[in-house]
Amino acid sequence: MKKVEAMTVVSQRTIANNIYECSLKGDLVSVMNEPGQFVHLKVTDGIEPTLRRPISICSVDTNERTFTMVYRVEGIGTKKLSHKLPGERVNVLGPLGHGFPMEELKSESHCLLVGGGIGVPPLYELAKQLTSKGHSVTAVLGFRSKEDVFYEREFSRLGPTFVATEDGSYGEMGFVTDVIGAKQLTGDCYYACGPRPMLKAIESNMPIPGFLSLEERMGCGIGACLACVCDMKNEAGYRKVCSDGPVFKAGEVVV
């Protein structure tokens, strides 16, 4: 049976402009094994805010029974989350959804990881697992501006890492797709997570197979409320981002 757990905050810090990194400890970590899955968080008792908030799992430390999230403070939910201090509890439903599949990779594949903004975090656990399985990774991370950049160092440790900023204040100027084009980056497959326009551009430009992680406003997070559906490309049906995704094979759904 699935569970929810009041997990304990073990660390909380700012790592970029409005970007926080927070680690939680608890039993649910033992079942967090697919990179790209997310948790659905209740950041407060009571009704303000009412709904849970979906946040990706950024990295997992099974030994310590902790996992880490990286999130941007947007509105009331993420703001309240950012106020949680070590020792306080956060109610966690998860891990939810289907993550980035790695089973079908040939051994020693080379994977291109493309992340934009708060789409970067789930790629980090993916990068760790890919490299530990003997694959190699190249990361292309896009941000708005210099002060928004995070986790460049972490990714660099796992493979070549390129950073793009929209205003050119750090790394390459432009979008991730510009960098990919300019540096002619490629691989056996790609994994991408970020804003819709980025995913659209990647999907239509990349000649190699790939996987896209989608975002959608959610209610239940578990597939029951039908808030988060997206259309399939080639059939009449639909997919739920929360339970069928958030990761889909490029070409499967309408981005």
Next chain:
Amino acid sequence: MKKVEAMTVVSQRTIANNIYECSLKGDLVSVMNEPGQFVHLKVTDGIEPTLRRPISICSVDTNERTFTMVYRVEGIGTKKLSHKLPGERVNVLGPLGHGFPMEELKSESHCLLVGGGIGVPPLYELAKQLTSKGHSVTAVLGFRSKEDVFYEREFSRLGPTFVATEDGSYGEMGFVTDVIGAKQLTGDCYYACGPRPMLKAIESNMPIPGFLSLEERMGCGIGACLACVCDMKNEAGYRKVCSDGPVFKAGEVVV
């Protein structure tokens, strides 16, 4: 011009079953000089709960710029208040209303103070001010049960103090009116605060002049919304508990 202030919690402790004593520090203390006035508290940012909560001023320390409240945890508002730790802020509107009048007392008057449950706190600052002005006080404090009793020692320091409990588990068994009758307590006047039935009984039984402090569900707390009106006894008009009261001369309004 009146102000609101984010005052700082300097202490918070349990003093009886579900009863908390909390002191706040700030500039508003300088204008808290009428015993029987109350403050209207916003215990949280946001909408849960939405409204302020009225709590009596129990004692004032002008030198320390602190005042103390004693309150029972009833529902969400008082519960959230009880969770505030020293250093945290509480938004205070006040002091509000009219307190217990002392100007018309002849010198060295004897005053009977009658309090029931969470009606006891405002009488404490009153007792302090009366005795410091040279009057004498006798206090009759009623509670449900032994574990609900508070401030007996504090009142004893200022004058003879009788405690009644409904179940007889402490002090005299019965209601405050029973004690007053049994001990034939009287004085030049009385001041009473507590539940409606108690106030009614006191008003109709006491042959001496007196003052009653009323409670009513409030909106604004300042006289604008007309939530808290009570009828006058002898004329067609009405009074607002928050701004004309909470203290009324016995016989002025319908209790």
Next chain:
Amino acid sequence: MKMNVSLPGLDLKNPIMPASGCFGFGKEYSEFYDLSKLGAICVKAVSPLMKRGNPTPRVAETPGGMLNAIGLQNPGLESVMENELPWLERFDVPIIVNIAGNTIEEYMDVARVVSKAPNVKAVELNISCPNVKEGGIAFGTDPYIAKELTARVKDVCHVPVYVKLSPNVTDIVTIAKAVEEGGADGLSMINTLLGMRLDLKTGKPILANETGGLSGSAIKPVAVRMIYTVSQQVSIPIIGMGGVTNADDALELILAGASAVAVGTQNFVDPFACPTIIEELEEKLKDYHVDHIGELTGRSWRPSLQPLTTR
């Protein structure tokens, strides 16, 4: 046995059930607890043919509540009969099928068929969905149509018929009485209030459908007053819903006049909402002077000489 409730067609172990649209067809929540614990399950609206629903975003949050504009997406009658209802047979729990249609005939078509499924013990006519262009709410705002619809569905339906009322009306009592006259066996109330949110950056509605249905704590006082008013005017039982998050909220709806209570939005907040409320409710009942929860229904207006609580 303090908690069981007997309603037309429904023998409930307890008065708590998930509300339609907030529990899918049960599969997802069955991964959290044994659905046999529930008083009943009210499944997502079923229409004759598969419905794609509205474009996304379909939900937006509001103070103390949420807006949804799912638009009655569902796999359609045939698939529900073949896949969803048989799957639910593994649980010892009565199923209520919520029905949506564009025409009276469509409601009849679905009712005729689903009411033959062995575990379907009642149907609920959704005449109050604010999120579809045709049918839905139109049926719920006109007492004549509401009555006619109820009567025609009654003719073809093999199980009792509950009609789910919209709160977006001037006079809910008239509608309630009309469907009672039409032969309804019970009422469900309330569906969502019509609401809307704007994105302050773009200035546009957050929901692709523009408006949506408001649910959650924010609407509870509206539900209480409607159940209180209607329960005094009709003699058929009411399944109450609207903003129930805990046992106290459920009690409030029951005291107002509901015989059973459905939990909607709170399932999203806490997947264990229903079983938790069932446990807490049983515990709370100890504070009340009653042998049976049914005695609390409508106690806000039903005269009684006894004090309600032991405290």
Next chain:
Amino acid sequence: MKMNVSLPGLDLKNPIMPASGCFGFGKEYSEFYDLSKLGAICVKAVSPLMKRGNPTPRVAETPGGMLNAIGLQNPGLESVMENELPWLERFDVPIIVNIAGNTIEEYMDVARVVSKAPNVKAVELNISCPNVKEGGIAFGTDPYIAKELTARVKDVCHVPVYVKLSPNVTDIVTIAKAVEEGGADGLSMINTLLGMRLDLKTGKPILANETGGLSGSAIKPVAVRMIYTVSQQVSIPIIGMGGVTNADDALELILAGASAVAVGTQNFVDPFACPTIIEELEEKLKDYHVDHIGELTGRSWRPSLQPLTTR
């Protein structure tokens, strides 16, 4: 001068005013700040004779909001003319008098008289109070009566007439159009939603009046959707209200279609609510591509080629 708004009868320094019933006749709040800062002041409902209102308790809290059943208590026309309105003359601020009556004649009587007071620049007909037995809400649910009332008051009133609509109706557009046809110069919307709370210990309603009017954050999505819908169907301006607690909420109502915004419940939460919102709003305007706040009215549905915000 980005913030001034010109409406029939009203030259507002800014679009923010306290809502009727949530500010008395201004005296209490004048002890907190200079009332001349306000766009306007809408005073408590005035009836021909003094009204005692309902028994207490008159307020109860709900999730994200509150219920009130004040019952239009007020000192009556004469006292308002003699005491309240002259006192308000010390401030440089237009006054809107909210009018309540049991009959059309009563509305007319009050309008005829108050509209002669020098600082009264508009009246607001409260045809939507849920807390009185007669008049009040009845006028607000029947489009024919609403139109008739508006027209008759227009005949005798010396200042523009705004009509305050009830949200407790099936079809608010029909009512809005009816009062527009009746000659209304503007609309105020929304009044409170009908709601209720029960005391779980006694089982009885908390409010002595049983039901009350729901206000506060909880109702904001209902206000947004009604203003959005109505503003597209009428050509008279709308004073928007319902759940405004900060400048963002005010902006949401303006984008939905309001030309000015009234703040109700939030005055109780923060006596400085109105001046604070005025300041924040002026600050926020910098993020919008507009020279004047009026350009934001109805931008949720008004076509525009420009992006709304600079961010």
